[in-house]
Amino acid sequence: MEEIKKYEPFEVDQHITAQSRYYAGRMGSRFYIALRDQQKILGAKCPRCNKVLWPPRSTCGVCFSELTETVEIGPLGTVETFTVVTYNEPVQPRKAPFIYAVIKLDGADTGMAHFLDEVDFDEVHIGLRVRPVYARERNGNILDIQYFKPL
Amino acid sequence: MKRNVAIIGGGQTYHAARRHDVDQAEMVNEAVRRALDDAGTTIDEIDAILLGNMEFFEGVHMTDCWLVHGTGVYGKPGLKITTGGTVGATTVCAGAHHVASGLFDKVLCIGFEKQEEGDTGAILSGVAHPLWGRSLAGAALGYFAMMGSSYMANWGATEEHSAMVAVKARQNARKNPYAHLKLDITIEDALNSRMLSYPIRMLDMCPASNGACAVVLADEKTAKKRCKKPVWIRAMETAHNEQFELDWRFVDTKRLIFSKACAGRLYKKLGVTKPAEYFDVFEVYEPATWAELVWYEDLGLCGPGEGFRLIEKGMTNIDGPIPVNPSGGVLSTNCIGASAMLRIWEAALQIRGDAGGHQVPKDVRRAMTTAYGGTNWTVMTALSKTLND
Amino acid sequence: MVQKEQEWISIPMTVDVPFRFAAGQYLSKFMIEMRDNSKIYAVKCPQCGRVQLPPRIVCAECHVKNDEWVELSHEGTLVAFTIMYLPLTDPTTGKPHEPPFVYGSIRLDGSTSVLDHFVNVEPDMDKIWVGMRCRLVLRPQENRIGDLSDILYFDTLPGQVRPK
Numbered sequence: 153m154e155e156i157k158k159y160e161p162f163e164v165d166q167h168i169t170a171q172s173r174y175y176a177g178r179m180g181s182r183f184y185i186a187l188r189d190q191q192k193i194l195g196a197k198c199p200r201c202n203k204v205l206w207p208p209r210s211t212c213g214v215c216f217s218e219l220t221e222t223v224e225i226g227p228l229g230t231v232e233t234f235t236v237v238t239y240n241e242p243v244q245p246r247k248a249p250f251i252y253a254v255i256k257l258d259g260a261d262t263g264m265a266h267f268l269d270e271v272d273f274d275e276v277h278i279g280l281r282v283r284p285v286y287a288r289e290r291n292g293n294i295l296d297i298q299y300f301k302p303l
Numbered sequence: 304m305k306r307n308v309a310i311i312g313g314g315q316t317y318h319a320a321r322r323h324d325v326d327q328a329e330m331v332n333e334a335v336r337r338a339l340d341d342a343g344t345t346i347d348e349i350d351a352i353l354l355g356n357m358e359f360f361e362g363v364h365m366t367d368c369w370l371v372h373g374t375g376v377y378g379k380p381g382l383k384i385t386t387g388g389t390v391g392a393t394t395v396c397a398g399a400h401h402v403a404s405g406l407f408d409k410v411l412c413i414g415f416e417k418q419e420e421g422d423t424g425a426i427l428s429g430v431a432h433p434l435w436g437r438s439l440a441g442a443a444l445g446y447f448a449m450m451g452s453s454y455m456a457n458w459g460a461t462e463e464h465s466a467m468v469a470v471k472a473r474q475n476a477r478k479n480p481y482a483h484l485k486l487d488i489t490i491e492d493a494l495n496s497r498m499l500s501y502p503i504r505m506l507d508m509c510p511a512s513n514g515a516c517a518v519v520l521a522d523e524k525t526a527k528k529r530c531k532k533p534v535w536i537r538a539m540e541t542a543h544n545e546q547f548e549l550d551w552r553f554v555d556t557k558r559l560i561f562s563k564a565c566a567g568r569l570y571k572k573l574g575v576t577k578p579a580e581y582f583d584v585f586e587v588y589e590p591a592t593w594a595e596l597v598w599y600e601d602l603g604l605c606g607p608g609e610g611f612r613l614i615e616k617g618m619t620n621i622d623g624p625i626p627v628n629p630s631g632g633v634l635s636t637n638c639i640g641a642s643a644m645l646r647i648w649e650a651a652l653q654i655r656g657d658a659g660g661h662q663v664p665k666d667v668r669r670a671m672t673t674a675y676g677g678t679n680w681t682v683m684t685a686l687s688k689t690l691n692d
Numbered sequence: 693m694v695q696k697e698q699e700w701i702s703i704p705m706t707v708d709v710p711f712r713f714a715a716g717q718y719l720s721k722f723m724i725e726m727r728d729n730s731k732i733y734a735v736k737c738p739q740c741g742r743v744q745l746p747p748r749i750v751c752a753e754c755h756v757k758n759d760e761w762v763e764l765s766h767e768g769t770l771v772a773f774t775i776m777y778l779p780l781t782d783p784t785t786g787k788p789h790e791p792p793f794v795y796g797s798i799r800l801d802g803s804t805s806v807l808d809h810f811v812n813v814e815p816d817m818d819k820i821w822v823g824m825r826c827r828l829v830l831r832p833q834e835n836r837i838g839d840l841s842d843i844l845y846f847d848t849l850p851g852q853v854r855p856k
């Protein structure tokens with residue numbers, strides 16, 4: 153079997169392209185329709201945990217209650233944590249440098265990850281109060297909020 | 304097994320080509336709540352949760368992690384299982400092993416697929432060897448078409464026999480409120496349906512379904528205390544074939560292929576010599592009609608070359624002596640991650656006498672299920688009404 | 693709002709995953725011999741004697757190393773076939789195979805394994821049957837790239853009569 157070594161290692165380049173379409177379901181559709189049509193941000197209320205969850209969902213992950221009630225949250229919120237992204241990756245929706253932040257909207261108990269913009273990198277800090285800037289053309293996805301900016 | 308394991312409850316969603324009204328977590332949750340209710344238990348009492356689902360079939364990865372609120376696994380041990388068409392059965396087996404070992408007393412097993420959301424064809428092509436099959440990937444359709452042509456050439460069966468299986472499945476599905484293709488069709492309809500890949504026509508093939516199934520497993524002590532109709536898992540077997548070897552599709556192959564090897568081991572474990580008499584009902588995994596005929600032979604329900612005679616004589620009808628797939632089977636409902644679990648859950652319903660419209664009209668004490676996985680492996684289970692059956 | 697509740701939001705996504713696959717020692721030899729010398733090689737298991745195609749390092753049944761190379765004939769027998777009426781997309785090129793076309797499983801003389809490939813015959817049930825003798829047709833040498841598509845298809849040998 154030594155003679156097999158005379159064959160160069162063979163490699164092949166391929167790619168697989170897959171299309172998909174994700175359905176937002178009961179709660180997800182309510183959230184995106186309210187955002188798109190009324191520029192309102194909804195959370196789901198768990199009566200048992202007495203918490204308002206974003207993103208809204210039909211089951212409380214913690215206590216397994218079925219959730220049906222939505223409440224309006226925000227639009228103002230507070231930066232809980234953030235990072236300045238300084239490298240580029242094809243999957244990133246923005247060109248570096250840009251800021252990702254987790255924003256706890258007023259009235260919500262969980263944070264929303266989104267962009268911060270119209271802000272100096274030096275000014276960003278935990279506790280910064282922010283508000284959303286809505287996209288002019290809204291299609292029912294999370295980029296209907298373009299980004300958050302300081303008050 | 305170290306400890307006996309029972310199915311103490313289960314549930315499924317209805318199955319359809321479109322489920323735009325729910326996201327994946329909401330759909331999974333439907334089955335989970337039904338299973339918990341059926342088992343008379345709550346999520347708090349569940350020790351661990353296993354989720355079976357095909358990777359990226361709905362355009363997402365790691366569904367065990369991000370469907371936590373739907374499955375109820377928050378704060379609990381969990382596992383994700385992906386083994387192709389067998390995934391639902393593998394998930395139940397893995398759950399049963401965890402209970403049998405003594406590690407957990409109650410395990411919730413879930414299988415789901417929301418096929419409409421993803422690109423099953425493209426992702427499936429990734430199953431084929433990049434150099435040795437991908438450029439020719441004929442998907443499951445081509446595999447089962449060749450199984451059919453080999454079957455006809457070797458045994459002298461005709462397209463009518465395939466049509467009989469197609470009709471039996473859809474007529475049974477009409478009695479099952481959860482089934483996807485509830486079609487009132489005749490042999491003529493099947494024979495006149497559009498040719499996809501000779502000898503397979505549209506009605507000879509399974510649909511692409513959305514749906515979920517869940518079952519609750521428990522150890523003997525818990526099951527006897529908590530459940531009026533526990534269904535016992537008496538044996539589980541898995542056998543693989545070599546991916547490169549495609550002769551499993553041909554009835555004249557001389558090798559001991561995975562399906563026969565697996566059934567042989569399962570029968571040996573239980574001391575079964577005449578499976579057609581030993582088991583009262585079968586739920587087999589038949590993505591195409593021909594696969595059901597081959598299962599008859601591989602499971603030893605008849606001799607080689609006699610499978611098509613069974614369907615011809617109506618032996619495997621819902622009211623026949625060897626009922627096979629009274630639920631309508633995979634031919635009527637195929638939500639991949641749930642399909643093999645549905646075989647087990649439907650068999651359990653038959654043993655409990657709770658199958659409703661598609662209950663086989665006899666005392667069902669023992670049932671057997673099979674599953675197919677991607678490049679040729681199988682998972683089989685044997686279920687019984689009592690530990691003495 | 694009531695009507696709005698009937699609308700179900702969805703979002704499309706396309707994922708394109710590039711990758712580089714290494715054929716390994718055994719398949720490299722197979723692909724290079726086919727590409728450069730028009731030879732089809734299989735390996736024979738020293739224990740069970742199965743002649744395995746494509747060549748692989750271990751016999752999966754015996755768990756022993758396959759170390760005997762066997763050159764196979766370009767002729768073989770059709771074990772099963774299908775006439776495909778759907779335009780199947782070749783995932784490696786993104787282009788569909790135009791239906792209808794015949795696709796079969798061929799056992800090359802001297803091989804235990806079968807090989808699935810196109811059969812260059814009219815998609816007519818009278819002209820194709822299980823048991824037909826076939827011959828492998830390779831792409832012209834200068835165009836070969838070293839994968840299974842270097843086999844263009846199988847031709848059926850002339851002068852065959854359909855058995856009754």
Ligand SMILES: [Zn+2]
Pocket residue numbers: 198199200201202212213214215216217
């Ligand atoms: Zn809660």
Ligand SMILES: [Zn+2]
Pocket residue numbers: 737738739740741742751752753754755
């Ligand atoms: Zn061997």
